[in-house]
Amino acid sequence: MACTTAPHRNPLSSFWVQNPIRCPKPDAPVDGDWGDWSKWAPCSQIKKDSSNDGCLCRQRFCDRPSPTNGGKKCDGISVQVTNCTVHGQWTEWSAWSACSQSCGVAIKMRRRTCGNPAPSYGGHNCVGPERDEMYCATNPPCPVYTRLPIHGHWSEWNSWSECSSPCGGGIQTRERRCDDPMPQYGGKECIGCHQDFRICNTHMCPEHRKSSPWTPWMMVNFTKDGFFQQRFRAICRANVVDVNDIRLGHLKKEERYCLEGSSGCSDPGSKNIDADWSEWSEWSSCSVTCGTGVQYRERTCDIPSLLGNGAECKGSSRIERQCELPPCDESEGWDEWTVWSLCDYRQEQHRQRKCRIDVPSSKYCSGASRETRLCVNQVEGVEYGVGESHAAEEDGIHVEHVIVAFIGGLVTGLALGTFGMYLFKQRKIHDLPRLTPRGTDANLYISNTEWKAARPLTESPLKVPQKEATIKRNCNGTLTRNLRTPLYSEESYCT
Numbered sequence: 001m002a003c004t005t006a007p008h009r010n011p012l013s014s015f016w017v018q019n020p021i022r023c024p025k026p027d028a029p030v031d032g033d034w035g036d037w038s039k040w041a042p043c044s045q046i047k048k049d050s051s052n053d054g055c056l057c058r059q060r061f062c063d064r065p066s067p068t069n070g071g072k073k074c075d076g077i078s079v080q081v082t083n084c085t086v087h088g089q090w091t092e093w094s095a096w097s098a099c100s101q102s103c104g105v106a107i108k109m110r111r112r113t114c115g116n117p118a119p120s121y122g123g124h125n126c127v128g129p130e131r132d133e134m135y136c137a138t139n140p141p142c143p144v145y146t147r148l149p150i151h152g153h154w155s156e157w158n159s160w161s162e163c164s165s166p167c168g169g170g171i172q173t174r175e176r177r178c179d180d181p182m183p184q185y186g187g188k189e190c191i192g193c194h195q196d197f198r199i200c201n202t203h204m205c206p207e208h209r210k211s212s213p214w215t216p217w218m219m220v221n222f223t224k225d226g227f228f229q230q231r232f233r234a235i236c237r238a239n240v241v242d243v244n245d246i247r248l249g250h251l252k253k254e255e256r257y258c259l260e261g262s263s264g265c266s267d268p269g270s271k272n273i274d275a276d277w278s279e280w281s282e283w284s285s286c287s288v289t290c291g292t293g294v295q296y297r298e299r300t301c302d303i304p305s306l307l308g309n310g311a312e313c314k315g316s317s318r319i320e321r322q323c324e325l326p327p328c329d330e331s332e333g334w335d336e337w338t339v340w341s342l343c344d345y346r347q348e349q350h351r352q353r354k355c356r357i358d359v360p361s362s363k364y365c366s367g368a369s370r371e372t373r374l375c376v377n378q379v380e381g382v383e384y385g386v387g388e389s390h391a392a393e394e395d396g397i398h399v400e401h402v403i404v405a406f407i408g409g410l411v412t413g414l415a416l417g418t419f420g421m422y423l424f425k426q427r428k429i430h431d432l433p434r435l436t437p438r439g440t441d442a443n444l445y446i447s448n449t450e451w452k453a454a455r456p457l458t459e460s461p462l463k464v465p466q467k468e469a470t471i472k473r474n475c476n477g478t479l480t481r482n483l484r485t486p487l488y489s490e491e492s493y494c495t
Helices: 399-429
Strands: 041-044 054-059 079-082 107-111 131-135 170-175 195-200 207-211 218-222 226-239 250-259 292-298 318-324 348-352 370-374 389-391 435-437 451-453 468-470 484-486 490-494
Touching: 218 399, 226 399
Parallel strands: none
Antiparallel strands: 041 054, 054 079, 107 131, 170 195, 207 226, 218 226, 226 250, 250 490, 292 318, 348 370, 370 389, 435 451, 468 484
């Protein structure tokens, strides 16, 4: 009996099992079997347009054992290939999509993917667009869309502003806006005004009184034995907010006759009583409702106490002090500033703004309506700022101008009237009889001097009834001084 070879022809095998039942046949068929795989090694694939892209390959052989005597060959592959570079290829285009809209300009599109095959192991991506678009040429034109107009409506009125005057009639304002909603798409603007006004604080202001000092005694007419003197003062009263708003309304005149050489009219030591100040009034309210303003208080000179050549009151009748209130919002009520003008011949620029409020008050449109600044040339790389800007108020006639013009006209009228009276009485001097005084002194404010003329005592030397009366200082007849004198003429001018 012959021995079989060692398993797998391994010479290191020390023993193996043999079938002792029957003897092997040397011509019996032996089926083939695979040996072990070799290690992976670089290799190249050979196909069209592959450009010898690299792969990894390994192989095995059908030699354990090899098929003999008609035995079966090994089943399977003898070579394995992996990591071969695969370049991407496009799939077929999809069908066209529907148009993006059913009218007007629209587009439709189709797609494809890079997956036939997809690129792998460093393969190239597909070249070309993934998406294709084209216009829909058969779409009808879209109908014209017009939005409905939205008409404007007013918002609610805001609250009334503060009254512009504490008494004597002021103005309050309130506003609304055309934004509830705003007019759009050709809608109509709101009908009506965006501002509303009403009168407020119509109650009468408290009465204030002012009086000017008496003018010096002025000679207006001469006779053979004496002369006439007159003096004037203005007494004014009115219901106004501010005592400075009072205007002249009542002119008082006094006239007396003085004997030539008597001391009653000219003696400075006989009756000289100085005027005196009244108590200071309370501080007024601040002149503004915001920002920095002014308060004042006043006192009056007791002119009726001034007698003879007494001294008038010395010092100021009004003092002022600064008052601070919360800062103003200067932009409230103003339109935007215009752009700066070109430089004028003075090398200045100007800009302006307008007040939207028809009746400006201390609350609205505070600040200047016009600004001026110097023109400064700019050098490259350096910026210059305007060093100073000054504001100019709008031109206009102020209350102070009217007062000064009125007083100037009044003084001129008084001077002309005095001169005319002087000329008138000069004509009558020649008709007056010679007056003969008796032994009493002619102190017109102290004694009751009597006058005698070369005619019956029942007739006055001046052809007018002589009377003894108390001098009245006010138009309303108030007695302010119990001084009695022969009074030939007393006149009051009341307006």
